[in-house]
Amino acid sequence: xxxxxxxxxxxxxxxxxxxxxxxxxxxxxxxxxxxxxxxxxxxxxxxxxxxxxxxxxxxxxxxxxxxxxxxxxxxxxxxxxxxxxxxxxxxxxxxxxxxxxxxxxxxxxxxxxxxxxxxxxxxxxxxxxxxxxxxxxxxxxxxxxxxxxxxxxxxxxxxxxxxxxxxxxxxxxxxxxxxxxxxxxxxxxxxxxxxxxxxxxxxxxxxxxxxxxxxxxxxxxxxxxxxxxxxxxxxxxxxxxxxxxxxxxxxxxxxxxxxxxxxxxx
Numbered sequence: 001x002x003x004x005x006x007x008x009x010x011x012x013x014x015x016x017x018x019x020x021x022x023x024x025x026x027x028x029x030x031x032x033x034x035x036x037x038x039x040x041x042x043x044x045x046x047x048x049x050x051x052x053x054x055x056x057x058x059x060x061x062x063x064x065x066x067x068x069x070x071x072x073x074x075x076x077x078x079x080x081x082x083x084x085x086x087x088x089x090x091x092x093x094x095x096x097x098x099x100x101x102x103x104x105x106x107x108x109x110x111x112x113x114x115x116x117x118x119x120x121x122x123x124x125x126x127x128x129x130x131x132x133x134x135x136x137x138x139x140x141x142x143x144x145x146x147x148x149x150x151x152x153x154x155x156x157x158x159x160x161x162x163x164x165x166x167x168x169x170x171x172x173x174x175x176x177x178x179x180x181x182x183x184x185x186x187x188x189x190x191x192x193x194x195x196x197x198x199x200x201x202x203x204x205x206x207x208x209x210x211x212x213x214x215x216x217x218x219x220x221x222x223x224x225x226x227x228x229x230x231x232x233x234x235x236x237x238x239x240x241x242x243x244x245x246x247x248x249x250x251x252x253x254x255x256x257x258x259x260x261x262x263x264x265x266x
Contacts, residue, residue: 001064003065006068009029009038012156021042034047046058054080064090070098092163140184150255190259209230
């Protein structure tokens with residue numbers, strides 16, 4: 001069995017790759033930069049991107065299982081990606097959604113293959129957006145201070161690996177959260193305690209948050225969506241569920257664990 005992992009060097013993708021390797025699977029990792037991938041030994045590296053499915057004929061050859069993370073640029077070509085995967089012989093897919101059931105997610109449902117949709121509400125790895133301001137100023141600037149049950153990217157990956165390797169997960173849409181509800185101020189307090197330094201929360205306006213995203217190259221549509229989500233998150237975002245434990249057999253990782261793993265980056 002060959003599993004193709006798209007976005008293989010991303011925050012979640014590299015955990016999916018590592019988890020599949022630990023399970024003894026043959027992994028083909030799709031990445032724009034194979035030379036800088038830093039993935040486990042034995043992983044087959046393929047240069048490319050899932051947002052250009054017309055170029056993936058060779059990458060899909062012999063693949064029976066596929067992992068997709070919905071990212072910017074996929075909405076326009078996601079249906080084609082799923083169709084090409086099915087035509088190539090893929091029979092089981094997992095997808096980390098883009099926050100709602102869009103064209104890629106719906107195409108997977110309608111594809112006729114086994115599928116599992118992973119629905120994390122908020123990623124702990126989003127905290128990495130604070131790295132520069134914390135390192136330079138000891139400050140975090142955000143427009144809102146609302147509670148959320150963010151999930152560790154490795155837990156998302158563990159659920160994906162289980163669904164790809166084990167039976168019994170076809171047709172499931174798994175809402176994924178961490179084990180606790182925290183506001184940004186509470187997350188900052190955990191960071192400050194671990195880093196042993198003062199970190200100040202500074203409130204910015206919604207417009208400033210949108211402009212900040214635009215400056216990183218994000219489209220206005222995506223920037224408005226992201227900031228709007230944080231302004232009025234769905235009820236699921238602040239409601240802890242035990243899906244990670246139900247699927248993987250172990251509790252979801254805490255934010256303090258995530259901070260301990262990434263403290264050197266701050």
